[in-house]
Amino acid sequence: MKTSHAFLLVGAALAWAGSARAQTVPDAKTVYEGAKATAEANFKAARARCDQIAGNPHDLCMAEARAARVRVEEEAEAAYKNTLSAYTQARLRIASANYDRDKVRCAAVTGNDRDVCLEQAKATLIAAQADAKADRKSIEARQDARADKLAAEYRVAIEKCDAYAGAVKDQCVNTAKTAFGK
Template sequence: MLVCATALVLGSAPAFAAGDKKTYEDAKSLAKQTYTGALKSCDPLDGNRKDICVADAKAARVRSEAEAEAAYKGTAKAREAASRDIAEANYKAAKERCDDLKGNAEDVCEKEAKAALTRARADAKANRKSVRARDDATKDKMKADYEVAKQKCDAMSGDAKDACTKQAKAQYPH
């Protein structure tokens, strides 16, 4: 029960501005504290149940720390790395759950865990590429809009043309 609550607490994405170091450090500290508490809740368990509990606690900590770091850095690359780290931790936890099974059921469980990892990696990569494509498209649009504004300014002369050109550069940075 505590592990589920831990996953909910740690699973929520940090809501802070990129570069907010204090909030980032606070999020990391909270992740560590929550992880320590979750590990203590695993102590009375034994065998694979304990292994699953520990793996879930680690996955929750990884999620919290990775999301905090991605939010702190605020880059597509950091978000992709966070997604990969979270996927790896979830994969390890899923594999622990598979250990309780036997025969074909265990094989299927492991294949499902591996497939989920592969999907998560592919999604992380695709998300980064789509962000990059959107950024490139935005730059292309701004450049085109600037060229139109600049052309309109060319019809003017003197101070009016200078003011128009200055405004176009400010409105459409390129």
């Protein structure tokens, strides 16, 4: 009798702790929308600061504000979607926004220095894009390798089951299927 009460108390405590945790963890959509709202508010504040400046510094200030907004929004969207494609796309868009910012920065200089600045900005863009694409391919290759390893281990487990017969073999096969998610 006392044992059943203990189990009930432990179960109630776990249920209470689980519900308390569920209440404190915001859902992904709320976090995403909050990040977008924060990015927009920060952009508006930065735009107000930039409006007090004139000329190329104003353009640079606005480009930096746009790049910061894009970074926050893209990182939030990638975290919300939580896919490899979303993370790669976010990195590509952030690189593009940084390139736009760097082009504005280059507008402040003239002559050969400007050409060098633009080429450096383009090289930075290409490097960031190449890194994002290479990271994606690397992650996909690791995922494929992990899947191949699991498939091979599953075949080994099934092969081990061939040593048995009848109900024992069926139980062994079911255990292997459960262990490897088949």
